Amino acid sequence: MSKTSIMGRFDSEKQEATKLSPAQAIKCKAHNCPLNGSMNMGGDGWLCTYHIKAFDGGAAEVTAMLRDNMRLINIEKTAAKLRPEEFDALQKNGGVELHELMQPVEGEVFSQWQHRIKQTVHKVFQKKTNDIVEEQMFKKSGGRNGISKAVRDLTSGVLMPN
Numbered sequence: 298m299s300k301t302s303i304m305g306r307f308d309s310e311k312q313e314a315t316k317l318s319p320a321q322a323i324k325c326k327a328h329n330c331p332l333n334g335s336m337n338m339g340g341d342g343w344l345c346t347y348h349i350k351a352f353d354g355g356a357a358e359v360t361a362m363l364r365d366n367m368r369l370i371n372i373e374k375t376a377a378k379l380r381p382e383e384f385d386a387l388q389k390n391g392g393v394e395l396h397e398l399m400q401p402v403e404g405e406v407f408s409q410w411q412h413r414i415k416q417t418v419h420k421v422f423q424k425k426t427n428d429i430v431e432e433q434m435f436k437k438s439g440g441r442n443g444i445s446k447a448v449r450d451l452t453s454g455v456l457m458p459n
């Protein structure tokens with residue numbers, strides 16, 4: 298084997314490795330979280346949209362909530378992977394048992410359908426996460442509203458520098 302081909306192979310392996318690592322790094326670092334991260338915590342790994350809100354408490358509860366709702370997560374993932382022609386076939390053929398969330402609304406085009414599912418799932422998780430975080434703040438503050446508000450300001454991002 299010539300020197301060039303060895304180097305060529307090494308380069309392609311190296312490219313393979315650099316392709317893989319960002320995908321792994323993007324998993325949400327919260328223990329057992331089933332989602333990918335959406336925000337980098339300054340070289341300290343990634344957090345998903347929901348764990349970002351719970352970094353000051355409630356991370357385990359948020360993970361449990363997400364794990365309890367794997368069906369919704371899978372619905373969103375499946376909808377995101379579906380191809381437009383598959384969506385069309387689905388609408389034409391009908392007769393398939395679908396979760397009500399995945400039932401296309403009359404006149405809805407593919408991109409709207411995908412968007413609606415994504416937004417609906419996001420709203421559900423956001424609401425549940427907010428409830429968990431509020432509950433954690435309330436426990437921490439011992440039920441005193443003043444502290445609860447201060448903690449909320451600290452964690453909501455309004456005091457963060459741009």
Ligand SMILES: [Zn+2]
Pocket residue numbers: 325326327330331332344345346347348
């Ligand atoms: Zn997470």
